[in-house]
Amino acid sequence: MSDNESAKDPGEEAHQTAQATSGQAPVILINSDHYQVQKKIGQGGMGQVYLALDTRLQRTVAIKVLTPLGHTPQEPCAGTSDDKEAHFQQALAEARLLAKLNHPNIVQIYDVIVSGKHDEQALENNQQQIALVMEYLGGKTLQQFQHQHVTTLIQKLQIIRQIALGLAAAHENGIVHCDLKASNILIDLDNKAGSDSSYQPHGEMAAKVKIIDFGIAQSSHNGQQDIPAGSNTSGSNSGYGSWTSMSPEQLSPNTSEQAVDFRSDLFSLGIIAFNLIAGRHPFAAGYGSDSAQQIAQAILDNKPCNAKDIIPQLPLPLAHLLNQLLAHQPLDRPTSSHKVAERLQQIIIALTQQEILAEQTLPVGEDGKVLQPEKPEIPATNVPESQEQEDKPNKLAVTIAAFVIFLITLTSLFYQDIFAPTAPKVRHIAVLPPTLSANSKIADIQKDLVVATIDDAIRQSIINTKHLRLISRTEVSAFNEENKGNINSIGNATGATDIITTELNCNNIRCNVTLSRLSSMEDNNKDSENGNKKWTVFAQRSWPTQVDGFNEIFNTSQANISSLYPDYAETYINTSPINEQDFLEYIELYAKVQINGENNDENLKRLQELLTRAPYLYAGYSLFREASLNLYNETKDTAYTKQLEQVMQSVPPEYKYSLFQAIDAFVVAIATGELDQAQQQLEIAIQRGIDNSTLTELQAAFYINNNELPLAVQHFKTALQLRPSAKLFYNLALSYYWSGDLTNAKKTLNQLLAITPTKYKANQLLAGIYLLEGNLELAIKAYEKVVKTNPQVVDLSNLAIAYALNGQYQKSFTFAELAVQKGPNNPASLLNLADAEFILGKKEEAEEHYRQVIDLHQAKSDLKSWLETAQAYVHLNDNSAAIKALNQAKRLAPTNGEVSLTAALVYALAGEQLSALSQVEEALAEDIGVVWFNLPWFDKLCNSEQFNQLMIKAGNLKRCQP
Known part of the structure; x- marks a missing residue:
């Protein structure tokens, strides 16, 4: 601890500090048997600091006595309590936790002293205190150092990096500083180097940076980890701290509801770094003219200066890092202090290489000519001239090598921090069903199980890998059947960036598997902008497998699909091993439900029993959800959704708190019309790191079901930009149609039909628009065509309306009756039949059907x-x-x-x-x-x-x- 700790931040109104009068020994309530207190050297909102001698080890120490309980700090602490005993125990627990920290960039705490009687009276009379005994340093605070020293950019970055390393050590031990600022950073100058020459060549610092004053630190209980976007590490807020250095979540009026974790320290680090590099506060409107309240309000209003505007020469990776540290939302900040330190080190290396290159150039004299360096005299030796030439360093080679290293480092930084600062590009993947070669000879049962195992392994691997999006089986199969496996048509219709195909050559003992990743290479393909993607085999894997080892088939298939995506290794959830028998039963059910479409009560019951025995069979929950909802959609029996909710309540914690569970719950809520629950699950999915593409599609589905049609249109248009697929074109057209914008609905449908001319739903909706517009000739023609290929209730009913509008009432009655026979509980069909009956004079029958419409x-x-x-x-x-x-x-x-x-x-x-x-x-x-x-x-x-x-x-x- 430094005797300069009490220096005051310019413009800071919190934590007023004062210099102590030297020469007077203070009176403090600590056991002085081992410590001789010499003088008071500073004070702050959390306590007073004294210089003392450790008589046992004969070393100078600093003793910080925390503010006695009951004293009011100069900034109130949100969440303070009148329970002094609780305060005391919390302070003692945190002091002991801080004492465990041992890192070169954190001031070491040697001892924790508890003095006074531990009873209620002592607490009430403030006679019980906690003191931290820590190393004493003779350096300066960063605030003082910054005002008194001129430093290079590299030297500044080295200071910031050391702060980041100290924070990383604290965060790994579950400690969040909560009051990181320049006056709590100590620069310990190396006495050997001297205060005026404390820097090594190329910016190497001969000084140590120390973080001090963890007096208001809080425990995050779980340490720091690299976290996925959407995660929320909990912690309680502290109202202590300096307004000009706090994160938005600390300053928020709803402080008790906000979570403060290590990312709050990263925001404060961003303020320190910006101030050190730019010489001004990132949220200050002017130089020194802003009050602490004005700066705090600017932090809350998210109005930082852009780091790119500091100086034009500031490296872009550094500007990006500073802006990321100062992100208003914690989730947008770096995922760990270690990551910040690593990125700073990369930038330092690049800048150092740049300085080395600059030193290779020759200076220019006053006459404008290049000054040649003097050649030192070399003592005569017996080395042959040729050998002497070989031993001489090649200056040009050294220069070129340094330049190459610099370019490589800078290029790496450029691509890492500018083009891909957060995550790899999202890939939308269509998985085609595995196919068997014509000469395969394998029993049907074994074939179904092998196909199901490989198919599920591929799909589950893609689903569980971040930044890989699996296009739904329903969407892919519709176009696969329609286009008979035509890769170009399937890719264009689904908006896929990749297509996965699997070919099997099997007998009853083994199979040879060939897995292929086809890519449109859309980034380099000009034709892809017009929907005409060119597909090629981007990567391929082949391997043999025994047909009776289904766990092995599954694991091998997952390993091989992962190897096709080497840049996509991050997963959402860790899988657990399942015994062979349970896995085999799952594969049997998967083949029946997903591949053969056997949705029935027996399969659903078996699947529920299987999940009870093997709760860590995560893929089974999605299968159960699909089977339950299919049965619910067919029957409208709420028993299926209630059964599904019961199963989802009993899932293991790993799945219950995963992104998959939130998406499952959202789909169920939409299907059952529980829109408030659907919105809540969307918010949970965001917290758990859902990607933008999936989120946009789910939001669009929510808005269209909630009759918020303008928002539905907006989100479907955004989703189409991320993945131009037939499904999204149709949903956009439907949103336009329901909002009454028939012109845009027809335009969108024509775009869709240009991709897939035989799309049933598109032709059906277009026929409906013709009908609504009163274009009876086109409407009747379109509906007659649709009814011949796929006679659905709604199409028969609408054809009846078209005939009625055309004055053909008997034909209208015939098709309305067919529609009701096919769907007796369809209100629209019953209404049309009642209308036809009313017109034809069958009033009693009509009135009965009108009442059924109302009841339904x-x-x-x-x-x-x-x-x-x-x-x-x-x-x-x-x-x-x-x-x-x-x-x-x-x-x-x-x-x-x-x-x-x-x-x-x-x-x-x-x-x-x-x-x-x-x-x-x-x-x-x-x-x-x-x-x-x-x-x-x-x-x-x-x-x-x-x-x-x-x-x-x-x-x-x-x-x-x-």
Whole structure:
């Protein structure tokens, strides 16, 4: 501890310190048998510092007596308590923890002294104290050193690096400093070198940097580790510390809710480093004119100076590091103090090599000529001239070598810190099912198990590797079947950057496996911008395997897929070994559910029993989720989702607190309509390090399910930039469609159909838009084509509507009836059938079907449900209920054309002509086809001149003619 500790930071209003009067021995409550106190040398918010002699070891020490309990520090501590005993025990525990630190860049604590009686009265009277006995240093604080010495950039970086190394040692022991600032950094000058010559050639410092004043340090309990983005190391906040040196999370008004960990120290280190290099505070608007409160507010408002603006010559890697240290969000800061020290060392090496190169140049004299160095006289020897030439150092070679080293180092830094400062590029991978060669001879059961094992091993390895994104099986298989294995078509449709193929040549004893990674090489492929990627085999692995060792097949396959991605080694979760029998049963179930599509209660029950026996079979939870949700979607039986929630509650901690669990929970919440739970799981996924591509797609799914259609459009467009796939094009078109933007919906669908012309859902949605626009010829033609290839309930129902609009009511009734037969509980089909029956005079049947529509929409609150409910009520002459349902729909989508059309229908049948006419005008303005007003529901409006003019203006000249 230095006798200069009490120096005051310029402009700092916290932690006022004072110089002590020398020559007077203070009175302190410590056992002085072994320590002779000589004088007080400083004080701060956390205590007073005394110079003393250790009589046992005959060495000078500094003794810091912590502020007596009950004294009010000059800055209040958030979370302080009136429990003095608790304060005392906490201070004692932290003092003992600090005493364990032993690092050259941290002031060593020799002893912890507890004095006074340990009773309630002593605590109340402040007669009990804790003192830290530490090494005494005669140096200067960094604050004083900076004002008194001129240093080079390399020397400054060496100081910052030593601080980072000291922090790393503290963080590894679970200690966070919480008050890192220039006055708590001590520069211990080497006496041998002298205060005026304390630097070695090329910037080597003959001084030690020491971190002092851990008096308000806190224990993080778990030490420091390299953490993934999204993790949150817990710790409690401290209100002590200096406002101008604190991190945003320390200064936050919600300090009790904020987590303070080692990254808060890294932020403070960034302030120190910026100030040391630039000569000013990174959050100060002017030089010395800002108050501590103004600087603290700037820290909270995230308004730092950009390190790139310090000086133009500042190395870009250094500027990037400074900006990263000062990141407002802790997750955006470096992942460890060790990493900071390593990067600083690399920058120092590069700058040192640059200085060496500069020394190889020759100076210029006053006359402008290059001065040649004087050649020293060499004593005569008997060495032959040729040998003498060989022994002479080649100055040019040395210069070139140094220059090459410098370029290599600088290039490494450039690529590491500028082009890839955080993580490798995300790869989107489509995995095709393993295929068997034509001459393979293997039993079907063995074949299925081998294929399932390899397929699952590849997928699980990709899922568990950071920065690798697995494109869903459903998405890939749809285009694989459609394009018959055409690599170019599959790659373009899925937006993949890589495609994995597996070829097997098997008999009943062994298989030869060939695993290939095909890459579009999109970074170097100009055609990829137009969706025409060129694919090539980027890497390949082949190996033999026995067909009956499924654990071995799985592990070998994972090792080989990992070897295809040597730059992607970081995983989300460590896997645990599973016994052979349990693994075999899992593979059997995987083959049945995923490959053969056998979703049934028996397989689900077996899978649940397996997970009970083998809870560390992490892949089984995703399989259980898919099987449960498939059964739920087919039956709408909530028993499946409840069973799924029970299984997810019993997962091991490693999986329960992993990213996978958050994504699983999000998917379940979306499927069951629990949107608040879905949003909560998204926030958890962010904390656990979800990549931007996956996050954007999940956010888009959330917004479209929550009827936040503008946000859905925005996120699907962003997702398409990250991965241009057919699935995302379709979802973007659907978002446009639901928001009433039919023009952009058609444009997006045409982009999709240019990639995959036979895409069923795209053709289906386009037909729906034709129908909504009133283009009956195209709509009927499109729906008849869709119904022939894939007769789904919704398509049969919409074809019935198209025929009704075209005046073909009997055909409309026929297809509406087919739709209800295929989907008896589909509200839209029942509504269309009821409409056809009503028009054909079958009023009793129609009213029964209208009531079924209302019953099926009970407890639903989406846009479609409100619109269909409103129509059903108005046909049953319950106008009040119809208008209430209509108002709910308007709240969800006030500018939607379909809402305006339904409103016109409801008001027309309810006899509110003025409101109906207003909604007709709005519907036409929102691109609703005029043919929709040919339906008999609007006949009563023909006695209105305004309605006739609207029809004529829209081109429907014969609407109200007799």
